[in-house]
Amino acid sequence: MPHRSSTVLDPQTSTMLEPHTALHLETPPHVITRGEGITVWDSEGNAYLDGVSGILCTNLGYGEPRLIKAAADQMAKLPFYPSFDHRTSDVPLALADDLAEMSPMAMGRTFFANSGSEANDSAFKFAWYYHRSLGRPGRTKIISHQRSYHGTTVASGSATGIPHIHEGFGIPLPNFLKVPCPDPLDARANNLTDDQFVDWLIMRLEDLIATEGADTIAAFIGEPILGAGGVIIPPTGYYQRVQEVLARHDILFIADEVITGFGRTGSMFGTTEFDLRPDMMTFAKGLSSSYLPISAVMVGERVYAALAEGSANSGSFGHGFTYSGHPVAAAVARENLAILKERDIPGHVRALAPVLADALGTFHGAELVQDVRSYGFLSAVTFDSAAHGLQQGQLGPLVAAKAMEQGLLLRATGDNVIFSPPLVSSDTEIKTMAHRFGDAYHEVVSARA
Numbered sequence: 426m427p428h429r430s431s432t433v434l435d436p437q438t439s440t441m442l443e444p445h446t447a448l449h450l451e452t453p454p455h456v457i458t459r460g461e462g463i464t465v466w467d468s469e470g471n472a473y474l475d476g477v478s479g480i481l482c483t484n485l486g487y488g489e490p491r492l493i494k495a496a497a498d499q500m501a502k503l504p505f506y507p508s509f510d511h512r513t514s515d516v517p518l519a520l521a522d523d524l525a526e527m528s529p530m531a532m533g534r535t536f537f538a539n540s541g542s543e544a545n546d547s548a549f550k551f552a553w554y555y556h557r558s559l560g561r562p563g564r565t566k567i568i569s570h571q572r573s574y575h576g577t578t579v580a581s582g583s584a585t586g587i588p589h590i591h592e593g594f595g596i597p598l599p600n601f602l603k604v605p606c607p608d609p610l611d612a613r614a615n616n617l618t619d620d621q622f623v624d625w626l627i628m629r630l631e632d633l634i635a636t637e638g639a640d641t642i643a644a645f646i647g648e649p650i651l652g653a654g655g656v657i658i659p660p661t662g663y664y665q666r667v668q669e670v671l672a673r674h675d676i677l678f679i680a681d682e683v684i685t686g687f688g689r690t691g692s693m694f695g696t697t698e699f700d701l702r703p704d705m706m707t708f709a710k711g712l713s714s715s716y717l718p719i720s721a722v723m724v725g726e727r728v729y730a731a732l733a734e735g736s737a738n739s740g741s742f743g744h745g746f747t748y749s750g751h752p753v754a755a756a757v758a759r760e761n762l763a764i765l766k767e768r769d770i771p772g773h774v775r776a777l778a779p780v781l782a783d784a785l786g787t788f789h790g791a792e793l794v795q796d797v798r799s800y801g802f803l804s805a806v807t808f809d810s811a812a813h814g815l816q817q818g819q820l821g822p823l824v825a826a827k828a829m830e831q832g833l834l835l836r837a838t839g840d841n842v843i844f845s846p847p848l849v850s851s852d853t854e855i856k857t858m859a860h861r862f863g864d865a866y867h868e869v870v871s872a873r874a
């Protein structure tokens with residue numbers, strides 16, 4: 426049976442600063458050293474099916490030769506040139522065109538960054554710039570959901586609705602506001618139908634806008650499916666109603682497609698899947714299958730017009746990163762997008778989504794299990810620690826740890842165990858993951874009996 430050794434490195438002398446610094450001093454981190462297909466190996470030689478695509482991002486799996494070649498070729502031709510001072514390189518220009526062609530946004534223009542957090546920070550700055558250019562500098566507030574995840578930088582972390590991301594850092598900043606999470610489990614817990622729940626959520630949004638004043642609010646950011654918060658699939662029609670409210674108050678809508686972009690829902694974009702009309706879309710992870718860091722903000726016509734007008738009046742806007750539009754990352758992203766289209770990866774996800782949903786669906790109503798939900802290749806099983814005399818959030822990590830012993834990597838966020846297999850996973854691989862998960866689950870149950 427695969428196991429994790431504590432002899433990989435000496436935590437006392439390891440100099441890498443990890444977020445869990447205290448744990449790092451006691452136990453070495455799990456060190457992954459190799460990947461092929463949807464399998465990764467650790468430094469002890471143990472193999473794992475990667476049921477979570479790294480961190481919901483290695484969508485084409487590992488060792489894809491075309492991505493490796495794209496990087497090597499570009500590295501040889503032009504390893505780097507910045508996109509600053511009205512100079513750029515050819516590859517990000519071409520990548521922006523690829524994205525414009527694929528995206529549901531009419532005439533979308535793309536600004537490149539390096540992470541989801543940077544993309545969202547950039548989108549907020551563009552929202553502020555947009556309102557300023559229209560003579561509305563008072564519109565500075567950003568609305569997001571409780572339990573949302575938009576990153577960890579000062580601004581994107583302020584938009585994130587998970588208290589753990591704020592603790593110890595003095596964020597969220599005061600101009601970041603939250604509305605309740607559109608979690609259908611909360612509707613159930615309060616005996617509300619989906620429609621009643623959406624009415625209530627919309628009322629809360631309207632109340633917040635009325636209290637704060639629409640003329641103080643710049644934008645609303647939302648994930649089509651809330652990922653890190655526990656794969657929360659908003660009730661049908663929720664975002665349509667949100668968009669109606671935002672349009673009425675001239676508040677911009679930013680779709681955070683960092684997880685849902687590039688096939689995970691079974692469509693190329695969550696925006697298409699849920700028929701959204703954002704003013705901006707942010708991308709990262711699946712844009713390059715994370716072979717290299719690259720992220721993007723695509724802006725629609727009205728935001729672009731404001732940026733263009735501002736530039737006509739006062740030159741370039743004061744925003745950008747040294748590695749914006751890095752040519753090697755952009756070359757990998759271009760090849761990644763070409764593969765997604767040629768192999769119809771969203772179609773593959775659509776075809777196999779029921780296999781994942783059905784396999785995990787068998788845990789509906791099982792002991793310790795509170796809920797199971799699935800959309801495309803994004804699923805979660807929620808455990809109910811509290812109902813079983815455990816501290817809330819204990820069971821998720823316990824089951825994920827057992828799954829690891831079974832040769833399956835999953836992600837636990839509190840009592841949610843998240844599945845987001847690489848989008849190239851086969852029918853057999855999905856079933857094997859579900860089987861290993863089942864073995865892990867049964868081990869936890871029998872240990873408690």
Ligand code: PLP
Nearest residue numbers: 540541542574575576681683684
């Ligand atoms: N937005 C969403 C929806 C995410 O899931 C994440 C990361 O998981 C981010 C933004 C932040 O991306 P990054 O970690 O690349 O900064």
